[in-house]
Amino acid sequence: MTNLVVTNLNKRFGGLHVLKDVNFEINGPELIGLIGPNGAGKTTVTNILDGAIKPNSGTVYLNGQRIDQLQPYQVARAGLGRTFQVTRSFRRMSVLDNLFVPALALNRGNSRAEIEEKAMEVLEFLTMAHLRNEYARALSGGQQKLLELGRLLMLDPEVIILDEPFAGVHPQLMKVIYSYIERVNDAGTAIILISHQMDSIFTLCRRLLVLNYGDLIADGVPDDVKRDPAVIEAYLGVEEEDTGAGKGGRAQP
Ligand SMILES: Nc1ncnc2c1ncn2[C@@H]1O[C@H](COP(=O)(O)OP(=O)(O)OP(=O)(O)O)[C@@H](O)[C@H]1O
Ligand SMILES: [Mg+2]
Incomplete structure (x- = not known):
């Protein structure tokens, strides 16, 4: 069973203490929301978990293997993947080739035909099979997000x-994307979902972690977290301007 253990994670950027002794554990295929105001440290946690940046102190173990000092490709091999807030597809490659890249990088010994079969399954699921030969750069912003999700599935x-x-x-x-999250989770993959869209978080997640400027101020079931005075004061009770872009506000679907 999947076991991710994050212990006393600290991250500083110069004088800015962005993560302060963050601790949490994931056991099994949980679907967990990670929420908090802009600048709370959510993406920084993600960057540390996937190996993109190193913490100043603290550890991350995945199934007993320490991963906080590994490179992103090693972390992916260990079984942890992420999407980016700003999508990062290979814009000059076809949609299908974008899906080949992670599968080839992992080098699990699958044949080209096997990889293509899986890639087509993934594209069908994402309702993007008809786009397989398009350049990634030709996709809409939303489709680029789906492509990133597809690349994760390939891993x-x-x-x-x-x-x-x-x-x-x-x-x-x-x-x-909703159905992607539910299906991937049902198939046994643990998911940490970062979003400012509270409707989505409360619909999908069965556990919430709340970060507030580096402090993990809550970790529990949504009904409890919703009523937690510290969370209401720090985040849920504050009506931010709706930017419609999902970043910087509680934009609705
Ligand atoms: N590479 C960096 N160098 C310096 N400061 C950084 C760097 N990355 C993040 N920060 C700062 O760390 C803090 C946490 O940023 P982070 O991106 O993790 O927040 P977030 O919770 O993901 O916010 P948002 O909801 O806006 O995406 C912010 O103050 C940010 O400016
Ligand atoms: Mg972020």
Whole structure:
């Protein structure tokens, strides 16, 4: 069973203490929301978990293996993948080739035909099979997000972190992303969902972590977290301006 253990994570950028002794554990295929105001440290946690940056102190173990000092490709091999708040597809490659990259990088010995079969399954699921030969740069913003989700599926990860997957996505594509999250989770993958869209968080997640300027101020079931005075004061009780972009506000789907 998937076991992710984050212990006393600290991160400083110069004089800014961005993560302060953050501790949490994931056991099994949980679907967890990671929420908090802009600048709370959510993406920084993600960057540390996937190996993109190193913490100043603290450890991360995935299934007993220490991963906080590994490179991102090693972390992906260990079973943890993430999407980016700003999508990062290979813009000059076709959609299908974008899905080949992670599968080839992992080098699990699958044949080209096997990889292509899986890639087509992934594209069908994402309702993007008809786009397989398009350049990634020709896709809409929402479709680029779906492509990133597809690249994650190619890795068969045990834990995935989705950093604002709904930001800038139109309602039809949101439905596809919702169903992606539910299906991947049902199939046994633990998911950490970062979003400012509280409707999505409360619909999908069965546990919430709340970060407030580096402090993890709550970790529990949504009904308890919703009523937690510290969370209401720090985040949920504050009506921010609705930017419609999902970042910087509690934008609705
Ligand atoms: N590479 C960096 N160098 C300096 N400061 C950084 C760096 N990355 C993040 N920060 C700062 O760390 C803090 C936490 O940023 P982070 O991106 O983790 O927040 P977030 O919770 O993801 O916010 P948002 O909801 O806006 O995406 C912010 O004050 C940010 O400016
Ligand atoms: Mg962020």
